Amino acid sequence: MSSDSLWRWTLRALPLAIAVGFGLTLWVGLAPAAPGARAFPDLAPDHPELGRRAYAHCLGCHGVAGQGIPGYSPSLTDSAVVLGSPASLARLLLNGAPQSPRWNQHMPAFKDRFSNAELAALLSLVRSSWGNAAPAITAAEIAAARRSQP
Amino acid sequence: MKRLLPLGAILLAIGAGVVLGCVLLAQRAQAQAAQLAPPAITGTAQHLEFALSDHHGRPLRSADLRGRLLLVYFGFTTCPDICPTELGYLHRLLVGLGADAARVTPLFITVDPARDTVPVLANYVGLFDARLIGLTGAEDAIRAAADSVGVVYSRTDVASTVPGFYLMNHSRSTYVIGPDGALIQRLDASAPLEAAVLAIRSLMKDLP
Helix, strand or coil, X not given: CCHHHHHHHHHHHHHHXXXXXXXXXXXXXXXXXXXXXCCCCCCCCCCCCHHHHHHHHCHHHHXXXXXXXXXXXXXXXXXXXXXXXXXXXXXXXXXXXXXXXXXXXXXXXXXXXXXXXXXXXXXXXXXXXXXXXXXXXCHHXXXXXXXXXX | CHHHHHHXXXXXXXXXXXXXXXXXXXXXXXXXXXXXXXXXXXXXXCECCCEEEEXXXXXXXXXXXXXXXXXXXXXXXXXXXXXXXXXXXXXXXXXXXXXXXHHEEEEEEECCCCCCXXXXXXXXXXXXXXXXXXXXXXXXXXXXXXXXCCCCEEEEECCCCCCCCEXXXXXXXXXXXXXXXXXXXXXXXXXXXXXXXXXXXXXXXXXX
């Protein structure tokens, strides 16, 4: 191809190239956000402090040592719910729990407040603190629990 | 080399498209934020006045902070839902302000001094944001601080098996206080974060 015809094709392609750049930018910029906002946008998903920081949202009811308040909010230590199925625990945190005859305080739903990584760090911290010794929960398990929502 | 020039022109054209797209997205975000920005409070005679202790036990008075923009939240550390939500929002607001966050002072004033002692506050505020200053003091000093900007709160007994267990009902807004101590705006977590960032940035223009 001669140099002249190459430039002719290039000039013809310029509007298309501009449109490609423009379209890609809008596609990325207007894409819907991933489920679950990040409560700590300044911390990387694997930041070691993520779980402890997220627990700030829990300690009003469950206490600094997960002890809970009898009749008001359950203890997180030696709890079958905390130490049991990761999927069930994840769903409980995502959807919250209503007030009940046993517990006088409802638990809010956290699905829109935390990212998967933040919820995983929070639950992993709770499952390994205050005498608890259950395996960590991954962000992928939280994502799966989100997908399994009705 | 000459044959690479057309490729360079194409790449430049794609770059120009990206720039155009970014400009459009920025304009759109700004228009949305301006539309949603919470209204400023005008004509208020309320000025924040307090003489309390910070979460290190050091005395702090409202007069010490004149000249700064303050973001003030009244709450309590055993709050089950509203305080963590609002303080989490305050943290994201500070992150959203980026370097401009250094020009504001965020305060958390407890309305439950009986339980929120200096060590309790010290443990609590840092979990939300290292820049957040916790304040506590005598019951009447806290009541005076709350009254100065129209914050209301009261104790509510709650049924549990712990005798005397209670919660605090309280105003849920974050109070934006100007450099002269005047209440100029109230924010809460229901306002879109981008709108709040824009509102705070616009107030910074008047800072000394």
